[in-house]
Structure formats: structure tokens, C-alpha cells
Amino acid sequence: MNNSSAKSPMIVSFGEMLIDFVPDVAGVSLAESYAFIKAPGGAPANVACAIAKLGGNAAFIGKVGDDEFGHMLANLLKKSGVNSEGICFDKDARTALAFVTLKADGQREFMFYRSPSADMLLKESELKLDLIKQAKIFHYGSISLISEPCKSAHMAAMKAAKQAGVLLSYDPNVRLPLWPSPEAARDGIKSIWAQADFVKVSDDEVEFLTKGDPKKDDVVMSLWNDNFKLLIVTDGPEGCRYFTKKFKGKVNGYKVKTIDTTGAGDAFVGAFLQAVAKDPNLFNDENKLKEALVFANACGAISTTQKGAIPSLPDKAQAENLIKEAK
Numbered sequence: 001m002n003n004s005s006a007k008s009p010m011i012v013s014f015g016e017m018l019i020d021f022v023p024d025v026a027g028v029s030l031a032e033s034y035a036f037i038k039a040p041g042g043a044p045a046n047v048a049c050a051i052a053k054l055g056g057n058a059a060f061i062g063k064v065g066d067d068e069f070g071h072m073l074a075n076l077l078k079k080s081g082v083n084s085e086g087i088c089f090d091k092d093a094r095t096a097l098a099f100v101t102l103k104a105d106g107q108r109e110f111m112f113y114r115s116p117s118a119d120m121l122l123k124e125s126e127l128k129l130d131l132i133k134q135a136k137i138f139h140y141g142s143i144s145l146i147s148e149p150c151k152s153a154h155m156a157a158m159k160a161a162k163q164a165g166v167l168l169s170y171d172p173n174v175r176l177p178l179w180p181s182p183e184a185a186r187d188g189i190k191s192i193w194a195q196a197d198f199v200k201v202s203d204d205e206v207e208f209l210t211k212g213d214p215k216k217d218d219v220v221m222s223l224w225n226d227n228f229k230l231l232i233v234t235d236g237p238e239g240c241r242y243f244t245k246k247f248k249g250k251v252n253g254y255k256v257k258t259i260d261t262t263g264a265g266d267a268f269v270g271a272f273l274q275a276v277a278k279d280p281n282l283f284n285d286e287n288k289l290k291e292a293l294v295f296a297n298a299c300g301a302i303s304t305t306q307k308g309a310i311p312s313l314p315d316k317a318q319a320e321n322l323i324k325e326a327k
Helices: 003-005 043-053 067-079 130-135 150-163 182-190 203-208 219-220 264-278 279-286 286-303 318-324
Strands: 012-016 018-023 036-041 059-066 082-089 096-102 108-113 137-140 167-170 198-202 229-234 239-243 248-252
Touching: 012 130, 012 150, 012 264, 036 043, 036 067, 036 096, 043 059, 043 067, 043 264, 059 067, 067 082, 067 318, 082 130, 108 219, 130 150, 130 219, 137 150, 137 239, 150 167, 167 264, 167 279, 182 203, 198 203, 198 239, 198 264, 203 219, 203 229, 219 239, 229 264, 229 286, 239 286, 248 286, 264 279, 264 286, 279 286
Parallel strands: 012 059, 012 137, 018 096, 059 082, 137 167, 167 198, 198 229
Antiparallel strands: 018 036, 096 108, 229 239, 239 248
16 A cells, blocks of 8 residues: 555445456457456446556455455455455355457447355445445445345445445446346336435436436436436546536547447546545536546546456556647
């Protein structure tokens, strides 16, 4: 741990950490793939690594199997500079696996192995609540809401964070194959919607949640809740849109040679949360907010230029260079 990160406010990520198996050749289906490269993943874990790589203070809470893959993931987080006190190991369940293929257009196809996987079995009694209460921001997704006991642990963690005055950050990260049905996904994702201070959704997720056109601001605003300080919609290479109680606008993205979009949203979120942790007043200052989003867009873009989520996460200098070059 370097001293600067020990002093900066802590961001705790909660949820799944897993292994993505990515074909060594892009643009083929899972069935056609010959060889797979193992890439550490799981959105909340990616976000924690993104924050640490940018020099922030990140912790991760979740459960993996007491197996080779689980220990590999926990060690990777430690090596990345993430506080791993909140990681538990399950003796009886395996670390989750996901086979992810990048089709010719760079979009992804997922196949998951979780029956049940260790991350689904995190119990409320295993939560490091003291870690959560010390945080400035508590960040989570929706995959941890799909099954018990993890769902109850997730709810308890949110409640503890809220009571301690911690900011709640929600990136639903819709993964339809994991839910019993699209309706169950919609209901589950929306069940905790109103509690967040800050929500980030992709344009595809807006379309899924509203059944409307994500390009239209009034469709996006149907997702607004008065408890929110900020709602962000990411539009892939186009950049992002932001909505607060007082103002709304758009920040352009960056054109890069995209190889793999896995983890781009997580790189974006990590960069943005790092800015919020340093200056929670961002939500009220449009110029500062835009500056943070320009940086987050750059981080998201850079992460698509390499395969895998965690290995492709940028550091501060890379992001600053991309912003400079674009000017």
C-alpha cells in the first residue's frame, strides 16, 4: 500500500469475483472457439482494481471458492493494491466461471457456470461490516441480488452503509442469463433502485429497464428517483450523459482501436468513484463533474484496447495522455 492511498477515502466494492474464459481468437462463437485465455473478472472486483490502479483506496467484499481460482483471484486483488480483508473462501462451492466470447462486432456472449458458485453463498454473518462503515462510498451491482443467502447479505451491507452515512453507488450490470427471466431481472434490479445516491447504467440497460428508446432523455428520466444525486448513462464510444437535480448534459467519448469491451464500464466507474471520494461536492458543480467524466471516459476507452478486464485497466498517466492527445 502506498501512503497516498491510505489517506484517500476508502471505496468498498461488494459482489462477485470470477474467472472469465475468453477465446484466444476474437469474432467467434463459444462453440467455434478452440482455446480460451483465463481472465479475472466480476464487475465489483474490476471496479476495486480500477480504483487501486488509479492510486485510490479500494476494498473488496465477496466470496470465492477455496480452490485454485479463488486463491488466484484473492492474490490478484492484493497484488493490485486492493484491501482483501473482506474476501471469504467457501470450502464446498467453486469459484464462478464465465465463458465470454467477443463476436465479430466486439459485442459479448456469455455462458456462466454457477451451480451454486461461492459468490452466491456469502452470508450476512460473514460481512466485514466495520470495513463498510469506514468507507466513503459503497459500490455494488445486481448479480448479488439473484439468490440467497447472498441477497440478504447484500441488503444488510447496504443498510449498514446507509446508516453510517456512506454514499451508495449502483451499477446494475445486467446479465440476463443469470436471472430466471427478463421480468425477474427487471424487478430484482429495480427493487433496490431508490436507495442509491448514484446510479450508472449503459444505454442497453436503459432500453432493457424502460422498454423505451435510450437516446431520449425523457426515457432516461423515467429511471430518475428523487433520492439520487446523479444518474449517468454510458453510450459506449459516444461517451456519457449525466442527470442531476439541477443540470444535465453530455460528455464525448474517445475514438480508440477497440479489441475487447469487457470491463470498460468498470474502468469508467472506478475512475469516477475515485473522483467522488476525493470531492463529494462533484454532484453540485457541473464543471467539476464534467472534468471527472472526461477522465472516466478516457479510462473506459483505454480499457477496451486490450483483452480482459483487469489487465487492461489504465493508470492515471495513460488516461491523461489520451485526453491530451484528443485535444
